[in-house]
Amino acid sequence: MNAIRNYMDNILKAVTSTAKGMGITLRYWALEPSITVEYPDRLGKGVTAEDLVSERFRGFLGFEPSVCIACLQCQRVCPTDCIKVGTEKRDEVRFITRFDVNQAKCMHCGLCVEECPTEALFFTKRYEGACFDMEGLCFSHVGEPVPAAKRKREDGGQE
Amino acid sequence: MEQYSAAEKIYELFSEKALALGIPEPVLVIAAYAIPCLVVINLIQGAAGMLTYAERKISADIQNRIGANRVGPFGLIQFLADGVKLFLKEDIIPDAADRKLFKLAPYIVLSSTVLAAIVVPFGGSFIVADLNIGLIFIIVVSSLLVVGFLMSGWASNNKWALLGGIRSAAQIISYEIPTALSLLCIVLITGTFSLQETVMSQGLWPWQWFIFHNPFSFVAFFIFFVSALAEMNRTPFDFPEAESELVSGYNVEYSGMRFSIFFIAEYGSIFIISGLAAAVFLGGGNIGLDPYESPLHMQLLMVGVFFAKTVPLCLVIIWVRWSMPRLRIDQMLTMCWKYFIPIAFACLVATAIWLLVFNGNGIFWRMPAP
Numbered sequence: 001m002n003a004i005r006n007y008m009d010n011i012l013k014a015v016t017s018t019a020k021g022m023g024i025t026l027r028y029w030a031l032e033p034s035i036t037v038e039y040p041d042r043l044g045k046g047v048t049a050e051d052l053v054s055e056r057f058r059g060f061l062g063f064e065p066s067v068c069i070a071c072l073q074c075q076r077v078c079p080t081d082c083i084k085v086g087t088e089k090r091d092e093v094r095f096i097t098r099f100d101v102n103q104a105k106c107m108h109c110g111l112c113v114e115e116c117p118t119e120a121l122f123f124t125k126r127y128e129g130a131c132f133d134m135e136g137l138c139f140s141h142v143g144e145p146v147p148a149a150k151r152k153r154e155d156g157g158q159e
Numbered sequence: 160m161e162q163y164s165a166a167e168k169i170y171e172l173f174s175e176k177a178l179a180l181g182i183p184e185p186v187l188v189i190a191a192y193a194i195p196c197l198v199v200i201n202l203i204q205g206a207a208g209m210l211t212y213a214e215r216k217i218s219a220d221i222q223n224r225i226g227a228n229r230v231g232p233f234g235l236i237q238f239l240a241d242g243v244k245l246f247l248k249e250d251i252i253p254d255a256a257d258r259k260l261f262k263l264a265p266y267i268v269l270s271s272t273v274l275a276a277i278v279v280p281f282g283g284s285f286i287v288a289d290l291n292i293g294l295i296f297i298i299v300v301s302s303l304l305v306v307g308f309l310m311s312g313w314a315s316n317n318k319w320a321l322l323g324g325i326r327s328a329a330q331i332i333s334y335e336i337p338t339a340l341s342l343l344c345i346v347l348i349t350g351t352f353s354l355q356e357t358v359m360s361q362g363l364w365p366w367q368w369f370i371f372h373n374p375f376s377f378v379a380f381f382i383f384f385v386s387a388l389a390e391m392n393r394t395p396f397d398f399p400e401a402e403s404e405l406v407s408g409y410n411v412e413y414s415g416m417r418f419s420i421f422f423i424a425e426y427g428s429i430f431i432i433s434g435l436a437a438a439v440f441l442g443g444g445n446i447g448l449d450p451y452e453s454p455l456h457m458q459l460l461m462v463g464v465f466f467a468k469t470v471p472l473c474l475v476i477i478w479v480r481w482s483m484p485r486l487r488i489d490q491m492l493t494m495c496w497k498y499f500i501p502i503a504f505a506c507l508v509a510t511a512i513w514l515l516v517f518n519g520n521g522i523f524w525r526m527p528a529p
């Protein structure tokens with residue numbers, strides 16, 4: 001008797017669980033809209049590739065020369081030697097002559113950004129770097145030499 | 160009733176004109192037989208192509224994706240792009256393979272599908288040959304599949320492929336039995352193996368279909384449908400090509416066109432099985448008129464009705480694939496030997512008793528006057 005009940009139970013279970021599973025997929029098939037973003041050419045009006053990523057996305061490095069104090073910390077800390085900073089002293093003023101980032105080598109570890117005391121170095125959301133030549137990924141952030149920002153004094157006041 | 164054959168009809172239609180034009184007799188005969196063959200092969204190819212597209216789109220819909228949408232409007236001709244890609248691929252035959260068997264296997268698998276298409280009534284007089292052993296013929300040629308799978312598995316000289324082939328043998332041979340038994344329920348009702356006659360004895364309305372003939376034929380339909388899924392190796396019964404266990408099973412060593420022939424055979428058999436289910440259980444292309452005597456536009460309407468029943472069934476097969484996980488091999492065999500075969504037998508006996516008690520009539524269906 002038990003065996004027969006088991007047998008019938010199994011059939012019932014197979015039928016109901018199949019129906020339930022198919023019901024779920026049917027709902028998804030018929031009702032749920034697709035959530036795929038058709039990158040890159042059907043993003044919707046006014047939406048750019050940069051809008052798709054999250055707030056703290058680590059894209060290419062950005063550089064703000066007006067606050068850089070040319071301390072070279074970023075160059076020193078980078079594990080893969082992506083950053084090259086050149087400085088020159090002219091008439092008692094330090095100039096940044098060169099600030100090159102080789103994005104091809106960068107592994108977006110964020111050490112440089114953490115290290116930078118003035119937030120002159122930061123991550124942008126840009127990530128579309130496909131190009132035919134590795135040179136295309138070496139960015140020079142400084143063209144004409146710019147004067148480095150003044151360092152803060154040890155006690156916190158401006159020099 | 161005499162057997163109907165499209166080739167003979169074509170021959171009769173054109174013989175006078177052609178002989179007057181001086182075309183020799185043998186050429187005419189070959190042409191008469193070649194035309195239906197080509198039509199069926201192309202139909203299967205086309206159906207397989209559209210089904211791969213449907214499969215991509217439906218799986219995408221179910222998983223909240225978009226699916227193919229680059230080639231043509233809505234990605235409709237994606238399957239052509241796939242076909243071209245497979246054409247251009249290198250055709251690799253492994254060194255250790257048995258070359259002759261390796262080359263032969265895909266054609267055996269495909270021919271099993273195409274042969275089955277011969278007896279499927281596509282509505283109206285559109286049937287290649289209405290054999291009086293139609294259902295037996297379908298069951299026989301679909302077991303040809305085992306030969307092809309085992310052959311490809313053995314010839315590849317690859318343990319995954321061989322395991323896949325052996326699994327398919329175990330699976331197809333066991334599921335052959337419930338398929339045949341559930342079809343036999345309908346044969347009991349009609350008293351014929353001919354598919355066209357089976358269709359003709361049903362009607363346009365659902366209550367005239369054999370699925371609603373009696374409660375047991377209703378069960379038989381589901382048994383037929385599920386074991387047909389197993390017979391053509393669709394998920395949840397795709398053991399021969401279980402991707403997670405056997406890489407890709409019997410066809411793991413195949414590439415290029417040979418692989419795509421396996422592929423076409425798989426999707427073609429979805430279409431054929433759906434067509435068979437529609438014809439035997441769901442009334443096929445019957446709209447209550449004689450398929451051979453009615454005018455052409457009515458016959459085309461019958462074809463439309465047939466496809467209106469077949470295409471949803473194809474979609475259900477795809478839908479099942481994206482809902483169900485694969486069973487384990489022992490579960491699959493348990494299901495067949497402990498559940499399907501006894502239930503199918505019970506249905507067969509119960510149908511026989513039903514027919515005896517109710518004098519051949521169904522719940523709504525009435526035995527035609529002799």
Ligand code: SF4
Pocket residue numbers: 061077078079080081082083105106107108109110111112113
């Ligand atoms: S993110 Fe890391 S790897 Fe990239 S430049 Fe900064 S320190 Fe170097």
Ligand code: SF4
Pocket residue numbers: 067068069070071072073074075085115116117118119120121
């Ligand atoms: S970017 Fe930041 S860390 Fe690098 S030199 Fe300028 S101030 Fe120093």
